[in-house]
Amino acid sequence: MQYLPIFTKLDDKPVLVVGGGDVALRKCHAFLKARANVTVVAPEFCDELVSLASEGKLSLIKEYFDTHHVLGMMLIIAATDNEAVNKAVFDAANNQNIFVNVVDDQPKCGFIFPSIVDRNPITIAISSAGTAPVLARRIREKLEALIPHHTGALARLAGDFRDQVKARFKSFSERRQFWERVFDSSVVSKVQVGDQIGAEQQMHDLLSKTLQPEGEVYIVGAGPGDPELLTIKALQLMQQADVVVYDYLVSDEIMELVRRDADLVCVGKKAGHHSVKQEDTNQMLVDFAKQGKKVCRIKGGDPFIYGRGGEEVQILANHDVKYQIVPGITAAAGCSAYAGIPLTHRDHAQAIQFVTGHCKKEGQELDWRGLAQSNQTLAIYMGVIKSPHIQAKLLEHGRAPETPIAIVENGTRKSQRVVRGTLSELAAKIEQHQIKSPALLIIGEVAALHEQLAWFGQTEQVSSFAQPITKVA
Ligand SMILES: C[S@@+](CC[C@H](N)C(=O)[O-])C[C@H]1O[C@@H](n2cnc3c(N)ncnc32)[C@H](O)[C@@H]1O
Incomplete structure (x- = not known):
């Protein structure tokens, strides 16, 4: 491993940026996000740096860089377009054993800025150790698509309940089981749809009694076949299902993307092949949900366009089974x-x-x-x-x-x-x-x-x- 991934707490800690242009500005924004105490040294500054300073968000020193500027700093960035200045910053920082990053000069980087997937307080950092930043960015884009936006809200909810859970469950293993149950429960889907009160209420319910897990059915449109035409929501629900009920129209490439350990049930629906009767499929969805399972009913195209999604949802509603409906790209559009x-x-x-x-x-x-x-x-x-x-x-x-x-x-x-x-x-x-x-x-x-x-x-x-x-x- 070329770099040790660590997350540093910069709250009010002194950091230095050398350079007064746009690159320096970007680095200042990154530091300010982490609430660092930022000083910028340069003979000239771009307008935005000046206005950040006038708002009291950072300090500017209008001077040419000098080695004394690095004293007392925790982290330093050299972001000038002058190689000699960048080298001087690098040497001065190294002499003081201070971590330094010379922008776009990987050998002169004691620390690097990873690509970040930000679901505050969940943060995922990706680095290629400077070898392939575009590849790292691609990976980040994939993770952005995979990690639901409500993940941060879910983590914050868990944080709010941490002390109560500690008080209620004395042993570590009990607490772990409890949290597993929470993240498998419809607390997740309540947070997902922004039902904060419902999610908190359910957290209290889960804390107060031993509950059977609550089942739910996702009626998911998988589009016409190309897996890249799946919606992000479809992919997320496919990956959190205990059981996947699918028919032949769903392509093999899409079935590759369902949760590895989910039970798969094929209900057919192809001329010349044995198909499960629609009534039996409906009943199957109800039964799995009543057993507390999360069921992903994947359909080709859109579930409500010649997909019998309507019939299945009617039955779920009649049996008071919770459900979500995820539209897909219908065959005509695809x-x-x-x-x-x-x-x-x-x-x-x-x-x-x-x-x-x-x-x-x-x-x-x-x-x-x-x-x-x-x-x-x-x-x-x-x-x-x-x-x-x-x-x-x-x-x-x-x-x-x-x-x-x-x-x-x-x-x-x-x-x-x-x-x-x-x-x-x-x-x-x-x-x-x-x-x-x-x-x-x-x-x-x-x-x-x-x-x-x-x-x-x-x-x-x-x-x-x-x-x-x-x-x-
Ligand atoms: C039972 S309907 C389901 C339609 C689906 N719910 C949708 O929204 O696309 C099945 C028919 O959709 C059309 N279809 C679905 N996927 C297709 C594909 N990849 N290419 C061509 N036609 C497709 C065909 O006419 C097929 O017989």
Whole structure:
């Protein structure tokens, strides 16, 4: 290890910054955040340093650097653009055994500023020991996405209850068990939604009696397949679940991201595969929650768009089971974006209709006349098997045979395929290219824009890629 990670308490401790420009200013802000007693030495200062000094937040010494400036300091930063001055600061600090950091000169750094994920009072510091700051920043970005913003509030709540917990539970192991129970309880979700009173109330409940853990169900939309399209909230809930109930539409890459030791239950839902009946899935969610488990019900796309999320939530509500609903990117949005097909466009489509090719009951026939109107886009879910019927009905009700169509199979996944054609060719194209589920049918003038807007301007009628449209300058 090249640097020992420690967190120092700088409250009112003397620190020196040499330099009067923007870099020095940034370092002053870092020190001021930690409430250090900051002195800045330079022959000239930027306006903001002057105004910080006039507000009494730091002291300025308008002089050229001299070795006596380092005396009595705990930490020193050299932030000038003059190599000789920076070296003089470095030598003077080292002679006094004071930690020094010469900005952008790693060999002359006795301490470094790590990248920080700040969830005060929780602080995560990341350092590459100066070797790869961009990589460290990338890691920080990943952690930023993973560590929920309410973590700080949760730590503060725990801090407020520390003494009471110590008084109530005498042994260390009892206290540890208690805290494990707290962080597995819905105290966490109460803090997450800002219900401070509810969270405190539950802390008191947990302190006063031996409670069974409280179950909860998260109805989570996982998007169309690319794991990078998951929401941060979806990822967080996937990682705190005891049980994950999922169906085939959820991609393997997304299932890789669920908590390692969670129990996984597949409830199917794919043509030709055994599926658990919807009623049984509903009951399963209720039963797991009543056993005190946190259940993540992951669904492809968005749970409320042809996802039966509504039915499941109704059952949970009827059984007084707590739940959260996390929206996901629906197939129409994901597939169209990754295929370079804008669903609306001022020149071509003033409306978009989401349609299912699969109705629950006989007699739920679609409004074909409305669907056949021009100047709109149809995004048809579960339409592969019924494509001959869909094609015939739209033509019969007046949609032009040359209306552009696109079939997006495995949208946003590595195996994405886009097949282009016209409405009169819809069923034949599906047959010819052996399109398999999941596939989305996009019908309307916008489908023709695929040739122009798809990644790297692919113009083949069948293209195979799964990348967002990236304009490379
Ligand atoms: C039961 S619906 C679920 C829709 C999902 N709740 C959503 O919001 O995307 C399943 C249908 O969604 C479409 N679909 C879902 N994911 C897809 C993907 N990655 N590529 C193409 N179509 C997809 C297909 O039409 C599939 O038959």
